[in-house]
Every structure is written in structure tokens, then in C-alpha cells.
Amino acid sequence: MEENIIDGIPEEQLWQRYCKNRDIETRDKIINQYAPLVKYVAGKVSVGLPASVSFSDLVSFGTFGLLDAIEKFNPDKHVKFKTYAVTRIRGAIFDELRAIDWIPRSVRQKSREIDEQVQYLEVRYGRPPTDNEIAQSLNMSQEEFNQTLLKLSSTSLLSLNDMLSVADDESLPRIETVRSPNRYQPEEVAERQEIRQVIVNAINELPEKEKMILVLYYYEDLTLKEIGSLLEVTESRVSQLHTRAVMRLRNILSNNRRGITG
Incomplete structure (x- = not known):
């Protein structure tokens, strides 16, 4: 399988660096790489929601999920970050939707x-x-x-x-x-x-x-x-x-x- 490259660096190497140093520069590279994933998940969740729930709000909720996923991800578990992040992003959006109680x-x-x-x-x-x-x-x-x-x-x-x-x-x-x-x-x-x-x-x-x-x-x-x-x-x-x-x-x-x- 072809290894994912982020900003010219193999993703596995990038995660090793971030897990060791927790530096902002490496984190920002990961955020930029996976930011489109937030919009993808928000788009899926938005289907069927009323107009009162804006897409930008869903993206905002999901971004917190992405940040949470980055902080909690452990590459030693041998799970793809994308798989892990989708669950965290979706969960963060659902948590906020429940909190605002938008369903009539x-x-x-x-x-x-x-x-x-x-x-x-x-x-x-x-x-x-x-x-x-x-x-x-x-x-x-x-x-x-x-x-x-x-x-x-x-x-x-x-x-x-x-x-x-x-x-x-x-x-x-x-x-x-x-x-x-x-x-x-x-x-x-x-x-x-x-x-x-x-x-x-x-x-x-x-x-x-x-x-x-x-x-x-x-x-x-x-x-x-x-x-x-x-x-x-x-x-x-x-x-x-x-x-x-x-x-x-x-x-x-x-x-x-x-x-x-x-």
C-alpha cells in the first residue's frame, strides 16, 4: 500500500515526530491535511437536518472532533488516523447537536x-x-x-x-x-x-x-x-x-x- 505523504513527509514519520514533541508546527501540518475530512463528515451529517442547523456550525463542531482525535490518536494501535478521526469528528458533531436540542x-x-x-x-x-x-x-x-x-x-x-x-x-x-x-x-x-x-x-x-x-x-x-x-x-x-x-x-x-x- 502506498504511504501517505504530508507536506513532503511520510505520515508515519510525522506522527512519530508529533507524539514525541507535540510541536505546533507538526500538528498544523496534520490539521491542514485532514481539514477536508471535517467538511466531508459534516456534509454527510447535514443530510436531512433543518435549515436552522447551518453547515458552518457542523464544520465548527467537527473541527473540535478533529483536534481531539489528533491529541488522542496512538499510531501504535495500528489503526489508520482517518478511520479514527471520522469517528471522533462525527461524535463531536452529534454531541453538539444533542446539546442544542434542535429536534422539534x-x-x-x-x-x-x-x-x-x-x-x-x-x-x-x-x-x-x-x-x-x-x-x-x-x-x-x-x-x-x-x-x-x-x-x-x-x-x-x-x-x-x-x-x-x-x-x-x-x-x-x-x-x-x-x-x-x-x-x-x-x-x-x-x-x-x-x-x-x-x-x-x-x-x-x-x-x-x-x-x-x-x-x-x-x-x-x-x-x-x-x-x-x-x-x-x-x-x-x-x-x-x-x-x-x-x-x-x-x-x-x-x-x-x-x-x-x-
């Missing part, structure tokens, strides 16, 4: 109503309900239901990250799936592996197309438009399927938690 109360209420109806139908049918069954139970046409999913799409972008929790005050970032377990005590390693397996099992319960969308969006970092081209559907349809996938996943994980604590 009416949208939150509609999301809860659909979640409750899906849980009821799953118990009634003993399987995940179809979109048509959910729409009928909500006294909506299929078109009305699809439009509602589009309105809820911006809330679902945050939901998958919120689901990856190991405790009330600790989250399990996606990057933890590739970081070395040596930094944890044996009991912590076992707990995290168990949680990751629960999430993997839950994703595997989803319909194939919805599962593919989650993998392509969260793990392969494709945009909704790119996923639509790959699956030969419209971007809006991908957004609808993404929202449905997150709702299903949230219900599966919620049921699993109740089963564990019940």
Missing part, C-alpha cells in the same frame, strides 16, 4: 408514536411489521407514512450512535471495534465484546436491504446518494429505509435490554 417536540412525539406502534405490532404478529401494516395502524396512507419517515430521518442519524452505550454515562464508539483490547482489563474486554455482539446480532435481525444500508452508511462511510446509486433506488428511499432500520434496531435493542433486566 412534534417530531420527537411522532417518532415515539411510531416506535410504540411498531412494538405493539411486533408482539401481535410475532415478527417485524411491514411498512404497510405500520401505516394502516397509524391510519396513514403508504405515501403519508413514507413522508413521515423522511421527516424523521434527521432524528435517526443520531440514534445509532446513542444506541452504542455500555453504561448510563459511557458510550461505545464505533472505533472501539478496531482498537486494541490491551488497554482494558479482562472484565472490561469481556463486557465490551458482549455488547458489540448484542449489536451485531440485532443488526442481523434486520431485513437484508436495511442491514446493508446501515453497514454502508456507518461502516463504509458512503453517503445516502452513493448508497442509492449502489442499490438502484432514490436517495429519499434510502433515507426512508435508513429511518426504518434505526427504528427496528432501537426496538430490538430495547427488547433485549428488557429481557436482560426483566
